[in-house]
Amino acid sequence: MAQLSQDQLKAEVGRAAIRYVTPGTIIGVGTGSTVAYFIEALGEMPSPVAGAVSSSERSTAALRALGIPVLDANEVDHLDLYVDGADEIDPNGCMIKGGGGALTREKIVSSLAERFVCIADASKRVDVLGTFPLPVEVVPMAEASVVRRFAAGVLGTSGTAVLRRNDDGTPYVTDNGQHILDVRGLRIDDPLAMESAVNDWPGVVTVGIFARQRASLCLLGTPDGVATLTFG
């Protein structure tokens, strides 16, 4: 049998996540190319969801295009389920997220949810977080100081933080009007401690470590099919 491409693996897990969705409920929806397949599958449910709280303008547009009502996060005090992708996921369900730039809203929406179902292709599974450049959303006037703090080192590791730019060279601007630094070279042995430490720096809006809100389970797309990883 031919090897499935990374995109096909994303499609498999995006569709597989539908089994965790209860028709008639409001769910939290993440952002990214894997989530795009999940949204597509949501649109095909015979009994649809009542609505979704979205983590980005991009996902909002995709949901609305399928006729799925999108609610503001402020209208909801609890969600049973949040489904989102990841850039890396470790053996404890801690993740690096924000490759697609939606980390702040992803953290807000996932914080409302009882259960975080991560959907990812097998390339995202790592033993230690940090090979994927860590996204950090920052207020623009704090960029230089945050770059210096990463260079000086935090919790025994240091990194090179670079401002994310669009193809035309202009700074990438998030849905919240802020910038993103991508930090290379970190070895994140203690995701919880690193998340807290970086969150404390002035001007940091959100660090793309999801350790407080780690995944409850992960549907991992592998060449042998979809594996379900659960985390204690």
Ligand SMILES: O=C(CO)[C@H](O)[C@H](O)COP(=O)(O)O
């Ligand atoms: O955190 C994210 C967006 O901010 C995405 O979930 C992450 O980047 C994975 O994306 P993809 O499914 O396209 O590989």
